[in-house]
Amino acid sequence: xxxxxxxDDSVPIRExxxxxxxxxxxxxxxxxDGDMGVTMARESAPDLIILDMNMPKMTxxxxxxxxRTHPTTKDIPIIALTADQSTQGREKAYEAGCNFFVxxxxxxxxxxxxxxxxxxxxxxxxxxxxxxxxxxxxxxxxVDDDSLMRSLLAGxxxxxxxxxxxxxxxxxxxxxxxxxxxxxxxxxxxxxPVKDGVWALQEIMEIDPRATIVMLSANDDTSIAESxxxxxxxxxxKKGDGPEELRASLKAVLG
Numbered sequence: 397x398x399x400x401x402x403x404d405d406s407v408p409i410r411e412x413x414x415x416x417x418x419x420x421x422x423x424x425x426x427x428x429d430g431d432m433g434v435t436m437a438r439e440s441a442p443d444l445i446i447l448d449m450n451m452p453k454m455t456x457x458x459x460x461x462x463x464r465t466h467p468t469t470k471d472i473p474i475i476a477l478t479a480d481q482s483t484q485g486r487e488k489a490y491e492a493g494c495n496f497f498v499x500x501x502x503x504x505x506x507x508x509x510x511x512x513x514x515x516x517x518x519x520x521x522x523x524x525x526x527x528x529x530x531x532x533x534x535x536x537x538x539v540d541d542d543s544l545m546r547s548l549l550a551g552x553x554x555x556x557x558x559x560x561x562x563x564x565x566x567x568x569x570x571x572x573x574x575x576x577x578x579x580x581x582x583x584x585x586x587x588x589p590v591k592d593g594v595w596a597l598q599e600i601m602e603i604d605p606r607a608t609i610v611m612l613s614a615n616d617d618t619s620i621a622e623s624x625x626x627x628x629x630x631x632x633x634k635k636g637d638g639p640e641e642l643r644a645s646l647k648a649v650l651g
Contacts, residue, residue, distance in 0.1 A: 397420075397421045397422055397423060398422050398423070398442075398443040398444060398515050399422070399423045399425065399440065399441075399442040399443050399444075400417060400422050400423065400424055400425070400442055400443065400444045400445075400446065400511070401425045401426075401427060401433065401436055401437055401440065401442040401444070401445045401446070402414070402424060402425065402426050402427065402446050403427045403429075403430065403432075403433030403436075403437075403445060403446065403447045403448060403451075403456070403459065404427075404428075404446070404447075404448035404451070404477065405428055405429055405448065405451045405452060406448065409448065409477070409502065410426055412502065412504075413446060413502075413507060416504045416507050416508060417507075417511065420508075420511075425440055425442060429451055429452065429453045429454065430451055430453055430454025430455060430456070430458060430459040431453055431454050433445075433447070433454075433459055434454075434459060434462050434463065437463055437468070437469045437472070438466060438468050438469060441468050441469070441472070442472060443472070443473075443515060444472065444473055444474075444475065444511065444514050444515055445463070445469075445472055445473070445474045445475070446474075446475045446477060446507075446511075447459060447460065447474050447475065447476055447477065447494065448477045448478075449476050449477060449478040449480075449489065449492075450478070450479070456476060456477075456478075456492065456494075457488070457492050460474060460476075460489075460492035460493035460494055461492060461493055463493060464493035473495045473496065473514040473515075474493060474494045474495055474496075475494065475495070475496045475497060475498060475510045475511065475514055476489040476492070476494035476496070476497035476498070477497070477498055477500065477502060478497055478498075478499060478500065479499065479500040480499075481499045482645070482648075483631060483632070483633050483634075483644075483645035483648045483649060484644065484645070484648040486631050487631065487648045487649065490630075490631075495514065496510045496513060496514050496625065496626065497510070497625075498510050499622070506622065509622070509623060509626050510626060512626070513625075513626030513627070533557075533558065533559055533580075534557075534558035534559065534580045534581055534650055535558070535559050535561045535577065535578070535579045535580040535581070536553050536558050536559065536560050536561065536579055536580065536581050536582075536583065536650075537560075537561060537562045537563070537564070537570075537573055537574060537577055537579035537581070537582040537583070538550055538553070538560060538562075538563045538564075538583050539563070539564045539565070539566075539567075539569070539570040539573070539582065539583065539584045539585055539588070539593070539596065539612075540565065540583075540585040540588070540612060541565045541566060541585060541587075541588040541589055542585075543565070545585075545612075545635060546563050546565070548639070548642075549583060549642075549646070550563070552639075552642065552643050552646050553583075553646060553650070555643075556643075556646060556647055556650050557650075558580075558581075558650055561577045561579055562576065562577040562579065565588065566588045566589050566590035566591055567588055567590060567591025567592055567593060567595045567596035567599070568590050568591050568596075569590075570582070570584060570591075570593070570596040570600070571596055571599045571600060571603070574600050574603065574604075574607070575603065580608065581608045581609075581610060581630075581649070581650070582600065582607065582608065582609050582610070583610050583612055583633070584596055584597060584600075584609055584610065584611055584612060584629075585611075585612040585614075585635075586611055586612065586613055586614070586620055586621060586624070587614060593611060593612070593624075594620065594623075594624060594627075597609055597611070597624055597627055597628065597629055598627060601627065601628040605628065607628075608630045609624075609628065609629045609630055610629065610630055610631045610632065610633055610649050611624045611625075611629050611631070611632040611633070612632070612633055612635050613632050613633065613634050613635065614634075614635050614636055630649075631649055633645045633646065633649065
């Protein structure tokens with residue numbers, strides 16, 4: 397049993413979350429706004445915080461950084477609840493101190509997947525000084541079975557100042573290329589022949605749990621991509637949004 401703090405101004409959302417988590421026998425604490433959430437988090441030191449990003453008085457975007465700077469709460473995993481499904485929105489949530497996120501409309505399956513990942517798999521990883529240095533060139537591996545998509549991604553990545561160090565067209569090749577090139581970021585397509593991106597993600601995370609993997613999703617059904625986040629992927633990018641939107645998503649990921 398874990399202690400979970402819900403910080404959300406919406407009564408229906410809190411009731412839904414409690415109903416979803418009740419069968420797991422977790423101890424549930426509730427805060428109705430950001431100020432109250434910060435106080436309760438410091439006093440109760442929960443195992444997990446579920447944080448609504450859009451609240452009155454103090455938003456989740458403001459609460460996250462506060463929690464990350466206090467010794468009692470700095471290492472507690474945070475799940476963001478947000479209506480922003482864009483790559484930029486997810487990166488913004490990470491920057492605010494969140495480790496996982498559930499997009500709205502919230503579903504029981506998404507909540508349970510995120511909670512399971514946060515409580516079972518989350519590890520606070522310290523960033524080495526060299527990795528934190530923004531001047532370090534991003535080394536990118538692109539994995540996609542579509543040669544035209546690989547070319548498009550490579551051109552966009554190059555234009556954003558990163559270096560494409562390798563390419564692969566299926567899961568088996570992705571794992572071998574990762575070991576060979578040791579990229580800073582790997583863009584990994586989900587649907588590929590031989591072995592898919594989900595399999596490759598699992599293999600790569602076993603090799604290097606600190607690997608930065610960004611999944612590539614070809615359509616609007618992002619449920620598989622979201623499940624990859626709970627398996628260790630950093631983010632996902634929708635390929636079908638058009639070149640300009642794709643470039644904006646890559647820019648958000650590359651930082």
